[in-house]
Amino acid sequence: MNGLWKLGTAFAALMAVAGGAAAEEKLAWRLFVSDHAAGKVTVIDALAGRTLDTVPIKGPASLYRTDSGRTVFAVQGPSGVVQAISTGIAFEDHGDHGDIDVTAPRLVDLDLAGGKPAHFVERRGRIAQWFDGEDRARFLAESDVLDGRSRVRTASVFAAHHGVAVPYGDHAVVSIPNPEDAGKRPIGARVIDFEGRQVGADAPCPGLHGSAGSGDLHALACDTGLLLIREQGGVPEITHLPYASSLPEGSSSTLIGGEGLRYFVGNYGADRVVLIDPAAGADAFRLVQLPTRRVHFAVDPIRPRFAYVLTEDGQLHRIDVIDGKLAGSLRLTEPYSMDGHSSDPRPRVAVAGDRIVVTDPLKGLLHLVDAEGFRAAGEIAVEGRPFNIVAVGGAGQSHATE
Ligand code: ZN
Ligand code: ZN
Numbered sequence: 477m478n479g480l481w482k483l484g485t486a487f488a489a490l491m492a493v494a495g496g497a498a499a500e501e502k503l504a505w506r507l508f509v510s511d512h513a514a515g516k517v518t519v520i521d522a523l524a525g526r527t528l529d530t531v532p533i534k535g536p537a538s539l540y541r542t543d544s545g546r547t548v549f550a551v552q553g554p555s556g557v558v559q560a561i562s563t564g565i566a567f568e569d570h571g572d573h574g575d576i577d578v579t580a581p582r583l584v585d586l587d588l589a590g591g592k593p594a595h596f597v598e599r600r601g602r603i604a605q606w607f608d609g610e611d612r613a614r615f616l617a618e619s620d621v622l623d624g625r626s627r628v629r630t631a632s633v634f635a636a637h638h639g640v641a642v643p644y645g646d647h648a649v650v651s652i653p654n655p656e657d658a659g660k661r662p663i664g665a666r667v668i669d670f671e672g673r674q675v676g677a678d679a680p681c682p683g684l685h686g687s688a689g690s691g692d693l694h695a696l697a698c699d700t701g702l703l704l705i706r707e708q709g710g711v712p713e714i715t716h717l718p719y720a721s722s723l724p725e726g727s728s729s730t731l732i733g734g735e736g737l738r739y740f741v742g743n744y745g746a747d748r749v750v751l752i753d754p755a756a757g758a759d760a761f762r763l764v765q766l767p768t769r770r771v772h773f774a775v776d777p778i779r780p781r782f783a784y785v786l787t788e789d790g791q792l793h794r795i796d797v798i799d800g801k802l803a804g805s806l807r808l809t810e811p812y813s814m815d816g817h818s819s820d821p822r823p824r825v826a827v828a829g830d831r832i833v834v835t836d837p838l839k840g841l842l843h844l845v846d847a848e849g850f851r852a853a854g855e856i857a858v859e860g861r862p863f864n865i866v867a868v869g870g871a872g873q874s875h876a877t878e
Contacts (some may be wrong), residue, residue: 505867508563510538518530536554536863538864543598562581575875592607592609594638598618599644613633615643615670637654647669649668652678663684682699700719734783735775774827789807832845835865836862
């Protein structure tokens with residue numbers, strides 16, 4: 477049997493190599509935290525635990541960081557706009573080592589206004605921004621955004637609907653709206669180019685919702701399983717991975733992609749998550765039962781073996797994605813019931829280096845957890861209702877004296 481569930485030994489060796497860091501390295505981690513009610517992003521030095529800046533934006537935002545960590549996008553559905561913040565942390569590959577360059581965070585000159593901006597997907601510096609109220613998706617490059625150039629391409633998505641686009645250079649994968657009622661979930665996915673041509677056959681995906689990248693794969697969640705997208709010669713190719721017949725009734729509609737290990741974690745019922753390794757054959761889907769309903773989950777990019785789930789009883793759980801089991805639980809917040817409206821303020825989870833960070837909007841706090849020992853490690857106060865959060869940073873060399 478293949479797949480990462482059997483990777484234990486190779487994984488240990490990999491982590492030993494990763495631990496051999498050079499002594500002259502500089503470390504920087506920043507947290508970007510949006511507010512549940514106000515138009516602002518608080519930028520926090522995660523190592524010093526202090527606020528660096530408060531960036532005014534137009535309204536409450538969902539936040540997305542790019543793979544490079546150079547940009548955080550603030551998607552503001554109710555305000556009908558997408559803005560972007562240069563994080564001020566950039567890495568440059570110098571071959572045998574990486575350099576880190578740290579400058580002040582700043583709002584960049586991007587004002588993507590449109591009808592109901594929703595799902596945001598970034599792949600290798602290319603961005604697809606979906607607008608639920610429009611029949612065209614917009615595509616742009618992170619480098620253009622950072623340089624203040626507004627080069628935006630669009631592609632038809634047939635009818636306005638709550639869907640998603642995945643960017644692949646001169647192609648994109650886009651959701652296909654329900655032909656009877658575009659207000660319902662999409663029915664499939666299609667590869668298109670920017671001249672309006674379709675490439676290959678439509679891939680059926682009833683109930684399409686949820687998208688994530690991991691390694692060389694991008695996945696879309698359907699009622700029937702996952703669509704897996706691979707790039708072949710610059711053109712995306714779609715295959716279908718059906719849910720295992722051993723799974724109980726259900727499906728995923730939110731996915732996150734593993735970093736460092738190629739897997740996906742998704743919802744599957746209100747009080748479970750599913751771990752998905754497309755290479756594991758009959759063991760591709762494994763369910764992890766939670767004690768109560770799930771509020772939010774995140775993967776650990778530094779310790780790829782772990783993902784974290786916050787449940788409505790205020791506990792943070794560590795999931796060992798190789799063993800497929802809970803590996804520790806820690807009470808962090810007061811209960812945040814999943815009853816009520818989906819847009820109510822509830823905690824969100826991010827990982828910044830050695831710290832897992834959990835927002836606590838009703839207390840105006842960030843809870844810090846030591847990721848190695850899985851122990852509470854302090855709090856950071858944030859004015860207002862800290863809600864969505866992303867972290868960027870890492871270690872690199874700085875050649876100040878060379
Ligand atoms: Zn260098
Ligand atoms: Zn959605």
